[in-house]
Structures are given as structure tokens and as C-alpha cells.
Amino acid sequence: MSDPTFRAEQEAGRYAAHVRPVNELVDSLRDEHRGWMPHVAPLHGGIGAGVLSVLRDPGPATQDGSGSGFLCIENDDPTAERQLEMFDEVGVTPGDITPWNAYPWYINAAPKAAQLDAGVEPLVALLDLMTNLRAVFLQGNDARNGWSRLVKRYPDRARKVETVIATFHPGRQALFHPDPDVRRSRVEHRAAAYRELAGALDRG
Template structure:
């Protein structure tokens, strides 16, 4: 978890977990780490990611991770191009189930997002998946624009979205393709 390219971010994760008094999953060592050009932002850690694997990763054993893994594969987007994060990076559920994030959580997550970006000097694009992540990123939108960071929003790759919206997979994949182009990947 402390490989050179993710060490600084995972030390930040450890400090944040202590600060919040809640689990915050490590970032995936198969990601781009501090060299990532894309920050992909989901909503909040899954129970499995927070309490089992301890990592926010497309390798997690849940349907959202699988959908995103497939989208990366099918669009030819290398995992090393990006870093996967959560708008609310600490776990808000219980041992039995996830809980919905609140607007206050989103606001606190936006502040953390700016702190994270200070560790990611190569980020050129932020890709929020879903409405909560989009609202969190919007809070810091002016700051991102001032840093020359583009925002490409997408629907969340959850199994519920994929089941209810026939276009969901296409939208997620399209956002990844646009993001890759903007990031120079």
C-alpha cells in the first residue's frame, strides 16, 4: 500500500481515517497514483471496499467495481491513467449495509478532494460518476477550472443504473473515452 507512486496518497488516507474516525479505503496500487492524469470519483466506499478489501479498486468484489473494470477494459483505458477515489471517501454505513451520503458529507468530501488534488500534480481531468459525486466536484468547480482541470461527468456505473437505464453502459464508456482524450491517454 505504500509503493512509491501511491505512498503519499495512502498516507493521506491513513490521516483522513484518523481525522474522520471512520474507515477510508486505500487507493489501488494498480492505479496511476501520484502520476494519474484522471481522478475518477465515485460516491462513497462500498461496504466490501471499506470493510473487506480496504481498498477503492475496480478489483473489489462488487458489481459497481466490475462494471467500471469492464468499461475501462472495453474502452482501452489503462488503469494507470487514473486514480479511483470517492466523493465522500470515508465509509458512512454499518457492518450490515451502506448508507446514503448527506449534503454535509458531500461538502466535507469536496474539501478533502482539494487536499487530495494537492498530491496529484498531473491530474488534467476529474470524472465524477453519479449525482453525489457530481455535486461534490461542482463545489470545487471554479478551483478546478482555475487549475486547468476539466470535468467530464457520467452516470454512476452501479448495477441498478445498468439494469434500469439501457444507455448507462454507453454513457460510462463514452465519458471514459472523452476523459482519456482530454488527459492525453
């Protein structure tokens, strides 16, 4: 997103056909009560993506002005960079993915239980828009907790998802542990989850 040409392309495609329904959903969810949330960059697959990738909450690199204004794997932050590397290693492209968050509004903090509850309805609405969904990829505890809430509230909708894969958050903090064996195990778990995701898309 630091490349002006690339960023201009993303801004110009904000309501391209494959992301229009997603970004119109975002528009409908922005309000005075919960606040702002970023659009999904048209680099991603939008409603045609095979993967819905869920993290915790939008980070600073997604903000309008100081950031890109988009959820995008090309944002200028270490988490996006690491994701891009790991997806690339297993042959999953940005177009295979639609990024989202367990709490999709911007808070830049760990969501509380009530906020994870509030994130369920937007997540269900997004699932219903995605016409080619093969897998939900849950990265981190908050993503897993948000999905668990959806499963309890909408079990029939959750069962329609072919594959649900859960692993650690791609950020460096997810690996922090005093025991090197635990750190190694987390790295291996995350790598295996990305390979499993590629397999769900017939890429592995």
C-alpha cells in the same frame, strides 16, 4: 482481490512511492469523528495518474477484513467489475486512474449534504498531490454534487483541471428506469463519457 497473490502484492505496496502521499493523506483523515476510509491500491496510478475517478462512497468490498481494505478496480463487486470492463474497452488502464469518493469515509449509504461538504477538503488535498492530472471523471449524482461544492468553494483550484467529465454511476441501479429509451440513453451517455475520457488521455 480474491487472488491471494494479487492481494498480497497490493498490501505490500500500500506505501509504494506513487501512492504513499495519497495513503498518508488517508491515514491523516481517519479519525474517531468520521471513522475509517480505505487506502488506494498501488495497482492505480496514485499521484502520477492522469485521471481522478470520483464515485459516491466506499462500498463493502473496500472494508478491512470482509473486503480488501482498498479502493481498487479489482475489488470483488459488480461496480468495480463493470468499471474495469468499460475502462478496458477504451484503453484506459488501472495505472491511469486514481479512485476516490465524494464522501471518502466508509458509510455505505448515500451521503447527506453536510457529508458532501465534508468531502470537499479531502478532494482538494488529493488534487494538490496529483502531479500529472489530465481529467476528473465524475460518476454519479453524488460525485457531481461533491465537485460542484468544490467549484463553489475553490473556483481557482477547479479551473486548473483541464477536463471534467460527468456521467452516470457505473452500478446497475443508475440504469433503472421504466422507459427503455431512457435506459438506452443512459447507457449511451456513459459509453460516450468513457470514450471522451480516453480522448483526454490521447487514447481515443
